[in-house]
Amino acid sequence: GANASPRILRFGRLEIDPASRSARVDGRDCPMTSYQFDLLVALAENAGRTLSREQLMDMVKGEELEAFDRSIDVHVSRIRAAIETDPKHPRRIITVRGAGYVFARFQDSDR
Template identity: 40%
Template sequence: MSYHLLVVEGDADTRVTLVDYFKQEGYHVSETETGGDMREILRHQLVDVVLMDAHLARDDSLMLTRELRSHSDVGIILVNGREDSIDRIIGLEMGADDYIARPFELRELLVRVKNLIWRVSKAREGGADQSEQQIHFGDWSFDIQRRLLSQNGEPIKLTKAEYELLVALASNPHQVLTREAILNMISHRVDAPNDRTIDVLIRRLRSKMEQDPKTPQIIVTVHGEGYMFAGN
């Protein structure tokens, strides 16, 4: 099966390099340098992963990321010109699945794309064995197979990363999960052990689920250890 990669890159030389490399690796690759063309491609074709320049000249890449994530389960990898923890956190908060800084090894980028495509494919197929579960807690219901979180019957939209995080937590109720353990359960992969990826996702999920995110009752912090799902 040939997976579809969309390269959204403003620098022509970089775009050609990425397109040629992934085509040689057997991928179907589309390319553009603008958000408008990106939307047009996504409107007419099924794309597995969008590989996007984090600083497009003609568009706001972060706004494009948020727009994509609001209505699509496509995988999103942001490519930045520098290693910057703030940029990475903002990118993840906007809904990106992964983030890589230049200069990078093409082989590393290939591995990241493969990992993300596997996760996207599993999500589209309905996930692993645990995906047949339905979890109820308080006035909440979480249908893992349908990827549907609802409160009193009202659906709450989750990004793919938020969904994976909630699956990891809710499938292990009243168990403390370290950040490293959670990272191993979701699609994000980070290089630095002190990366705040999980904290960012926890904050996003709490903002959607907790009555008072500053005093969480569903996803609680166990200081010095990690996080625990206390919803049921």
């Protein structure tokens, strides 16, 4: 390969490995579609920055069927179901009302 394999992104108990396209929490695999994985990576690589649905759709060119505005919400909720301790009260991927989503760099449990 021309460049080194992408680094593993670590956030507390969550580990995202772009090279093997896998996400793990406490070493346990988090199943998700490749579109959802790409969304997760886009959010994680911009941790701390609010990304609008439009920005996310630009960053993640998935199947067109998957990539319309509201479906982003559906995918995010599936990602939350896979990676959050309590998907109903997400601490990692936070909804910013009227703006989009932000991937929290830290959770209380990370420190």
